[in-house]
Amino acid sequence: MAPNKLNSSGKTSMSCSQAENGFVNSFSLFPEKAVEEILQSPIQGSDDHLIEFSEALRTVAKALRQVAEGKASAQAEAAEWKRKFELERDRNLKFEHTEKSCFEHQVDLDDMRTNSPAKQPTSCNVANGQSGKCCSRNGICSHEVLKDGTPTSDSKIVKKASFKLSWFCKDDQSDQYKHDIVSFERGNITTAQRSSKQISLKWQSCPQTVLILTKPNSVSVQILCSEMVRWLRQQKNLHIYVEPRVRVELLAESSYFNFVETWNDDEEVLRLHTKVDLVVTLGGDGTVLWAASMFKGPVPPIVPFSLGSLGFMTPFYSEHYKECLESILKGPISITLRHRLQCHVIREAAKNEYETEEPMLVLNEVTIDRGISSFLTNLECYCDDSFVTCVQGDGLILSTTSGSTAYSLAAGGSMVHPQVPGILFTPICPHSLSFRPMIFPEHVTLRVQVPFNSRSPAWASFDGKDRKQLAPGDALVCSMAPWPVPTACLDDSTNDFLRSIHEGLHWNLRKTQSFDGPRET
Ligand SMILES: NC(=O)c1ccc[n+]([C@@H]2O[C@H](COP(=O)([O-])OP(=O)(O)OC[C@H]3O[C@@H](n4cnc5c(N)ncnc54)[C@H](O)[C@@H]3O)[C@@H](O)[C@H]2O)c1
Numbered sequence: 001m002a003p004n005k006l007n008s009s010g011k012t013s014m015s016c017s018q019a020e021n022g023f024v025n026s027f028s029l030f031p032e033k034a035v036e037e038i039l040q041s042p043i044q045g046s047d048d049h050l051i052e053f054s055e056a057l058r059t060v061a062k063a064l065r066q067v068a069e070g071k072a073s074a075q076a077e078a079a080e081w082k083r084k085f086e087l088e089r090d091r092n093l094k095f096e097h098t099e100k101s102c103f104e105h106q107v108d109l110d111d112m113r114t115n116s117p118a119k120q121p122t123s124c125n126v127a128n129g130q131s132g133k134c135c136s137r138n139g140i141c142s143h144e145v146l147k148d149g150t151p152t153s154d155s156k157i158v159k160k161a162s163f164k165l166s167w168f169c170k171d172d173q174s175d176q177y178k179h180d181i182v183s184f185e186r187g188n189i190t191t192a193q194r195s196s197k198q199i200s201l202k203w204q205s206c207p208q209t210v211l212i213l214t215k216p217n218s219v220s221v222q223i224l225c226s227e228m229v230r231w232l233r234q235q236k237n238l239h240i241y242v243e244p245r246v247r248v249e250l251l252a253e254s255s256y257f258n259f260v261e262t263w264n265d266d267e268e269v270l271r272l273h274t275k276v277d278l279v280v281t282l283g284g285d286g287t288v289l290w291a292a293s294m295f296k297g298p299v300p301p302i303v304p305f306s307l308g309s310l311g312f313m314t315p316f317y318s319e320h321y322k323e324c325l326e327s328i329l330k331g332p333i334s335i336t337l338r339h340r341l342q343c344h345v346i347r348e349a350a351k352n353e354y355e356t357e358e359p360m361l362v363l364n365e366v367t368i369d370r371g372i373s374s375f376l377t378n379l380e381c382y383c384d385d386s387f388v389t390c391v392q393g394d395g396l397i398l399s400t401t402s403g404s405t406a407y408s409l410a411a412g413g414s415m416v417h418p419q420v421p422g423i424l425f426t427p428i429c430p431h432s433l434s435f436r437p438m439i440f441p442e443h444v445t446l447r448v449q450v451p452f453n454s455r456s457p458a459w460a461s462f463d464g465k466d467r468k469q470l471a472p473g474d475a476l477v478c479s480m481a482p483w484p485v486p487t488a489c490l491d492d493s494t495n496d497f498l499r500s501i502h503e504g505l506h507w508n509l510r511k512t513q514s515f516d517g518p519r520e521t
């Protein structure tokens with residue numbers, strides 16, 4: 001239930017208006033009216049006893065008020081926990097149901113593979129009939145994330161390459177998984193070893209299918225795309241998927257490209273992750289955002305080639321595409337797991353929290369702004385039901401760390417290494433001198449609510465696209481999505497990130513001060 005809905009049910013002190021950036025007026029409860037009435041009447045006499053008595057009464061009234069406030073807030077909290085528990089239980093029941101049907105589906109697929117051994121990848125345990133045992137504790141196996149072996153429209157089984165993700169550190173060549181170690185020995189808490197090192201992807205069977213996504217209306221991209229398709233087919237014998245628009249372009253060039261596959265409807269796009277081993281993007285950052293937006297669930301590894309003006313997420317040079325793809329197809333690949341945010345728009349008219357529109361997944365950010373309205377936006381923000389602040393200004397950006405170099409940066413937010421899991425909370429032109437940007441940890445749920453008394457609606461946009469109006473009473477709820485976007489690194493996450501801000505932004509570029517001058521003696 002929305003915090004303001006809790007308020008509107010109006011049973012507790014938490015329903016007080018949050019005037020002035022949410023400072024709660026907690027003096028709305030007067031549990032002992034009788035005592036108050038006595039106190040309201042001015043003390044006429046100057047008798048010491050009378051004064052003492054009235055002070056004692058004041059103390060009693062204060063204590064009673066505190067007790068009543070405490071009780072009301074405990075009741076509200078209990079109601080909130082009960083509500084959360086019920087929602088969670090419903091969700092789990094739904095989830096269990098979905099899991100069960102997925103499992104049954106997977107069992108069917110395993111059966112199909114067992115019955116047609118020629119179609120099984122050789123090096124994968126799952127395909128060898130040990131489903132569920134292939135993923136050791138030392139990494140993440142693709143079969144846990146990407147369900148493979150979905151039959152295509154012509155009933156062929158598409159083999160999906162199996163891979164393993166593991167932590168990798170430069171000075172340790174062993175494939176061992178590193179844990180975050182918290183030691184409680186002798187009461188000392190230490191983090192002895194950090195796990196967040198470079199992530200490495202190792203193919204366990206060869207990639208078979210590549211999806212190529214291209215920036216539209218670019219001749220250089222079109223030329224590179226047809227060259228790359230030929231090379232991948234002739235030299236690597238891969239299955240190639242492209243967008244319907246691109247297939248038309250390729251066929252206009254030559255009927256040779258008849259082997260290139262595409263899709264007919266959105267349903268097929270939703271199943272793409274079950275067929276595609278690798279996604280190649282030819283364009284700028286916008287094309288990477290486009291690629292990510294096509295996958296509403298798990299995302300196959302993306303290899304982003306730079307054909308835009310700036311490229312914060314596109315480290316690969318298109319001139320060297322053959323060498324790059326050779327080494328990517330062979331593996332291992334350094335990977336940046338880019339976190340995404342999952343956004344739900346909750347309409348005031350909805351009957352409950354989960355009656356929402358389709359969730360939107362963003363790789364950069366969700367922006368809530370004033371749109372074409374000239375009024376100040378007024379947005380109430382909550383973090384896990386705790387009131388954060390009320391944004392009064394042009395709007396608010398909730399950004400991933402990958403998006404930290406995009407709009408959030410322009411609005412004054414900090415640049416954050418993309419491997420850091422967090423949600424940036426960056427105001428756009430706040431009309432308050434003290435509103436500094438913030439970063440929340442990954443586990444929180446943020447809620448941005450357009451107050452009922454707002455002068456105008458607000459507008460939400462997702463990675464700069466798909467604008468949605470938020471009327472007074474509507475809210476946007478945002479949390480970390482369970483499906484990150486794995487992008488291949490040219491070098492590693494840190495070097496790629498630093499190179500992008502040096503080359504893309506000329507970050508902290510200044511002529512070095514000369515040695516030739518005054519010196520401290
Ligand atoms: N004032 C601003 O800086 C501003 C305003 C609106 C949108 N944007 C950004 O544009 C993004 C949409 O990109 P698009 O290419 O579809 O639109 P676009 O074609 O308008 O390009 C926007 C610019 O943002 C850059 N960009 C995108 N993602 C980036 C990232 N993660 N790090 C650094 N730069 C990045 C692109 O390279 C491009 O130069 C939005 O997600 C938003 O972050 C920025």
Ligand SMILES: Nc1ncnc2c1ncn2[C@@H]1O[C@H](COP(=O)(O)OP(=O)(O)OP(=O)(O)O)[C@@H](O)[C@H]1O
Nearest residue numbers: 213214215216283284285286287290308309310311
């Ligand atoms: N396959 C695609 N289909 C439709 N639109 C796309 C596709 N790929 C990219 N776009 C859109 O095209 C626009 C430009 O793409 P992109 O940012 O990759 O190129 P760019 O503008 O040349 O790069 P840069 O912003 O670095 O100069 C973006 O808004 C993006 O969403």
